[in-house]
Amino acid sequence: MATVEELKLRIRELENELIKSKQKQSDAEHHLRPKIDQMSAEVVDSNPYSRLMALKRMGIVQDYEKIRSYAVAVVGVGGVGSVTAEMLTRCGIGKLLLFDYDKVELANMNRLFFQPHQAGLSKVEAAEHTLRNINPDVAFETHNYNITTMDNFTHFMNRISHGGLEEGKPVDMVLSCVDNFEARMAINTACNELGQIWMESGVSENAVSGHIQLIIPGETACFACAPPLVVAANIDEKTLKRDGVCAASLPTTMGVVAGLLVQNVLKYLLGFGTVSYYLGYNAMQDFFPSMAMKANPQCDDRHCRQQQDEYKKKEVEQPKQEVVQDEEEVVHEDNEWGIELVSEVSEAELQDASGPVPDLPEGITVAYTIPEKVRPTEL
Template identity: 90%
Template sequence: MNRLFFQPHQAGLSKVEAAEHTLRNINPDVRFETHNYNITTMDNFTHFMERVSHGGLENGKPVDLLLCCVDNFEARMAINTACNELSQIWMESGVSENAVSGHIQLIIPGETACFACAPPLVVAANIDEKTLKRDGVCAASLPTTMGVVAGLLVQNVLKYLLGFGTVSHYLGYNAMQDFFPNMAMKPNPQCNDRHCRKQQDEYKRKESERPKQEVVPVEEEVVHEENDWGIELVSEVTEEELKAASGPVPDLVEGITVAYTVPDKDTDTGETVEETEQSLDDLMAQMRKM
């Protein structure tokens, strides 16, 4: 955020304040609400949940969609916990520490995998992510990668809110190979977040109560059923000729058959071509007179 929105004259302002000033200058008709705090603390988390559930455009209504653009795992888990508890649909995004790859992910509580359903290895192995921070390394310091990921996120938001195109459940970006993996992840029934498991049960209940649509078989239309001219398709090869052209069937175990057989080269069919002294040119001349 500080590399996409921050301007030199905004030195001293917090990230959210600098972003709000820049965005307000771009579009003064948009209403902004800024909160500069750490959402992982108890008091701030409670206030964050209150604003998500009652901070929509209509007073007292929840927000339509929550976008996550934080830069650490703890904040993502806090947002994930809040959205699972509130059944709030949200989109998560991020850029890797080497700044050459990123991703966006649509999370629908109970229907798709939440952020805790497939935790990173550092969490699955019970390793403190703070111990992996390397001195002198500035995470996500390439504005072009962040611009691409931000554009993918906004495009996905527009498709979701305006109802057009295909909304991506997970879309990655690898700048080194220009690779865009796309996938959909189902929720983990053993997710550590109890609210996620609760949302999964609620989603299954709603799906079971939804009326089933009957599949009506479509009969293929018969073309030219009258057949006024009596046209028929018949094989010119008789069954005896077909057997004669087939080779011996090998002994196979039960359940295995051959698609076709090869005739024995040594088999004498009795049909030979009569030898003649005529040249090829003479034979072709006879054919032209026929």
């Protein structure tokens, strides 16, 4: 006899199939282009992949066709998530899994992607309909629920670990495009437990800054390693929201953050360029700070600590390659006068002139030091 959880799971699957059936009927009415089995680099107006395949011809990407072998989960189909999903669809991603529990509202029309006639539809339903019209070659899977509840979280983890392009295999990347800390923590917990690589993104409440972050469990800092103040202080974020007050939202900022996120995803999956571990964006000064954060050994998430132990074991097992640098001998130019170049400053004098070297964490060095001020009495 099936359990309650299994029955709920079956209901969700049937609802998903019903939505897909409706979408297919609607798609037939809109006369979608036929599916393309294989990407082509042929430069003709009827080829939707010719500009993308040009990256291969120009030596940017070695094998762009691999994009069709990847499955990406997008959690949160709002201002950033919807544009992210559209960009990945236009790039020809193999499969997209969309998670969101919200509905399209007219208040969302200041953002990109959604349209007024979609008001009232669930965001995932509206998104799939639009995206399937853009590129029918992409496989879609939608889930209209809140991932932070107990039952939904279990199902969410199941789809991450078994919802890949080939059913039963994990997805290749999870993208967090949510707008609250509770959902971010849920994604963080799931990915730490599964060892799933993911990217986090966010836009500030004043709409003029944002960021993206690559999180590799055990190797880089997870969201719990260095939580934001609202989480670190154990404040319920629901108490920070008041009736009649909402966060600002600019389609420009969200479009920039979504573009940076998808660019990082493409670089990671297709292996070109430099993948950013953390990249910020400040619209007021057009400032793009970047950095990398190591995992916190005292992280509150036990699965994060376990992943760190696994990562350390793998590092030890890998043979280290010693790089030997040959020191070139200084050769003075011979001259008829027998003159040699000799430093007039001793090592001790040079050390005194350099000033004290601060105690810095491992991996950080100073570009220069400031000499200590000499008191007049010492002159």
